[in-house]
Amino acid sequence: MEKKSFTFDEIKLKMVNYCIYQDRCHAEVEQKMKEFLLIDEAKEEIILYLLKENYLNEERFTRSYIRGKFYIKHWGRAKIRIHLKQKQISEKLISKCFDEIDEDDYEKTIRRIYEDYYSKQSGLKEYQRKSKTIKYLMSRGFEYEKINDTFD
Numbered sequence: 001m002e003k004k005s006f007t008f009d010e011i012k013l014k015m016v017n018y019c020i021y022q023d024r025c026h027a028e029v030e031q032k033m034k035e036f037l038l039i040d041e042a043k044e045e046i047i048l049y050l051l052k053e054n055y056l057n058e059e060r061f062t063r064s065y066i067r068g069k070f071y072i073k074h075w076g077r078a079k080i081r082i083h084l085k086q087k088q089i090s091e092k093l094i095s096k097c098f099d100e101i102d103e104d105d106y107e108k109t110i111r112r113i114y115e116d117y118y119s120k121q122s123g124l125k126e127y128q129r130k131s132k133t134i135k136y137l138m139s140r141g142f143e144y145e146k147i148n149d150t151f152d
Contacts, residue, residue: 011036023064027088062097064101070101079141110150
């Protein structure tokens, strides 16, 4: 199948629409631009344009990613941090943006997931139910210390 070729302005418009649809990080935009077989200067020019016009904003992306993954998917900080690192977001920016998660909400979420999962574990001894539930919470990205603090 033959790839359709686009002009520079068409590609630029496609990238603007890509960024408008949903907040994006640099890595996602660069990955998307690989489809268009652009020379490096053209890629840089498009990225500079997206940054200048505020279509591409790493901090805004990081903040909305953290809010979405915590408040909608109920992921813990550890899992969110790992996924942001895979998107090549700096550790400094990740740490700065974690203020998007309210501490009370974080503890309530741990408590709610714990109670929900714990109640579904039947036919096990008490310590098995508890350890299984803690493992489950950790797999969701919640920190062991935070889980323990919530139930002390």
